[in-house]
Amino acid sequence: MIDVKWILSEIMITQSLGEECNNEHNAFMEQAIVLAKKAASLGEVPIGAVIVHNGLVIAQAINTRESQQDATGHAEIAAIRQACRTLGSWRLCECDLYVTLEPCLMCSGAIIQARVRHLYFGAYDPKSGMAGSVFDTFALPSNHRVLVTGGILEACCGDLIRSFFIKRRNTLSFTDNTNCENDKNK
Numbered sequence: 001m002i003d004v005k006w007i008l009s010e011i012m013i014t015q016s017l018g019e020e021c022n023n024e025h026n027a028f029m030e031q032a033i034v035l036a037k038k039a040a041s042l043g044e045v046p047i048g049a050v051i052v053h054n055g056l057v058i059a060q061a062i063n064t065r066e067s068q069q070d071a072t073g074h075a076e077i078a079a080i081r082q083a084c085r086t087l088g089s090w091r092l093c094e095c096d097l098y099v100t101l102e103p104c105l106m107c108s109g110a111i112i113q114a115r116v117r118h119l120y121f122g123a124y125d126p127k128s129g130m131a132g133s134v135f136d137t138f139a140l141p142s143n144h145r146v147l148v149t150g151g152i153l154e155a156c157c158g159d160l161i162r163s164f165f166i167k168r169r170n171t172l173s174f175t176d177n178t179n180c181e182n183d184k185n186k
């Protein structure tokens with residue numbers, strides 16, 4: 001489980017020191033970055049997500065795929081579940097989602113299903129990003145149109161992912177997906 005007190009204290013520190021927090025979107029992405037760093041410290045791919053409603057963060061989540069051994073344990077899915085519980089509704093049409101990496105196919109579908117108002121993501125994912133990099137799920141015909149903005153604090157978000165995978169490749173003890181011959185992220 002995530003230590004929420006730790007996260008909140010880290011967020012406060014980040015916000016007070018973060019020179020890039022020059023607008024609201026950057027501030028929320030900074031919170032997602034703190035979560036992503038926490039994920040990395042737990043051996044998870046460093047991706048963090050927050051959901052904002054009426055200017056308040058109502059959900060914050062990290063990848064838990066490794067710790068939970070759950071293929072659906074992506075930060076966006078966990079954040080959407082939290083937000084739905086908090087609001088008592090599966091419709092998040094007045095909510096904005098901030099995530100450090102361009103969503104995958106599963107998460108982009110969930111974001112549409114949850115009726116999220118606006119998706120803000122940090123780094124583009126040329127291998128599996130479904131907000132335009134590989135494919136644009138959000139451009140498919142749908143009864144709900146999610147507004148999408150990419151590249152928020154892109155350099156910071158991208159560096160987190162790159163450094164994580166460099167470290168992982170250099171760590172012999174890490175055994176993730178060693179049998180997945182087709183996994184491009186190995």
Ligand SMILES: [Zn+2]
Binds near residue numbers: 074075107108
């Ligand atoms: Zn995903």
